Amino acid sequence: MSIFTVASRYAKSLLDLTEEQGHLDAVKKDMDGVISVLKSNSELLAVLKNPIIKGDRKRNILAAIFDGKINSTVLSFFYLLVNKGRAAILLDIAQEFVREYNEEKGIVKASVTSATALSEGNLAALQEIIAAETMATVILKNVVDPSLIGGFTVRVGDKQIDASIAGKLGKLEKHFAAQGV
Template identity: 30%
Template sequence: MYAASSREALDGARVELEAALRGAKGADATTVGTELLSFADTVSDNRTLRTALADSATAPDARADIAKSLLDGKVAPATRDTVASAAARQWSNDGDLARGLRTLGREALLQSAKDSGNLDTVEEELFGFAQLVKGDPELEQALKDRTRTAADREQLVKTLLNGKVDPVTEALAAETVASTDEAPGDALDQLSELAAGVNGRKVAYVSSAGELSAKQRTDLAAKLPTIYGAPVTLHVEVDPDLLGGVVVRVGDERIDGSVAGRLAELRRNLK
């Protein structure tokens, strides 16, 4: 999570990115996304550069000029301007700037999937891969093993997914596993949520004691948007420990309608 000033900085840079991708010049989202992710890697690995681009003691215009001088003629103008816009903003720390550039790069690639009509597929594939990783301890260990290089872990993901998923899914999943410090399954889940956000939706993680029927899924899909005021994507997992009912999580909010949850509440009340 970003601190307040970093969230504002990210939102401001996002406006620049969206204007570039949707403007009259029609910057290529795939190119911009790939370049932003590459530069995010550079910034993450270079403390001197990271400090220069995020140092609040330097005037915003001067920080933007540093970014432009580094990137002018080497990347697409939209990439250069997005990085310059990010550098000119106030971040809580220089690490957040690097993370912000990475988020913007991922959003640009997701926008490319949306432009081609494939974003729903990418979102579903990212969620499916996250569940695969979480359900396979050996695979998750291999993907988070820091004795392996980032390039090695990235290549492992590409080998697993090559030809089986949309190219954007493969690129984002590989990049995320290579760059994250979190558990790979959780990082991939967050990437799926980011895809839903680009699609204008929230993600509802639904845990149920057994498989939901088509009617139950339809009813949930109809009710949740009225609660959260936005279209909702359902990601359903089976958890027999719930004994019955469902647990729904959207963002930080959790609705526990499970038998196990009611029993736990009863125990607390009895105490």
């Protein structure tokens, strides 16, 4: 079974449980924090993925880091993952939980990459356009990449629109190469 399938099943179980308990929004916030901690600490990830380190040690480490800082249901869930030998995919499960939460709440993440930072007005206008197209609440992030020269690229899920000068120059170069010019 793939890691994605396993992560998705565990995430869905936690999502259903916390929704029943009425703690879904708080747990989502906790999971955002857990993802941040795990991504910023490669040593912790290495410990969780190491099959030589005993489950008791992994549970103690998770308790030391998260006890009193996250919902007790989430911490118990982490202990269950350790007991089941799934500590190695804790980050994957947390990310999948957030993705499923966003899907359930009708939230779409999008990013716009531009040569310079966009104004708040431009970001708001673009956010409205994406929201109208996707029929969802949009969380929009602006990434600055001077190599675009000008224009922008927008990514929503697995779709991308490239309206950058660098992208247009690349297409022109491919066209000329195909023509043998």
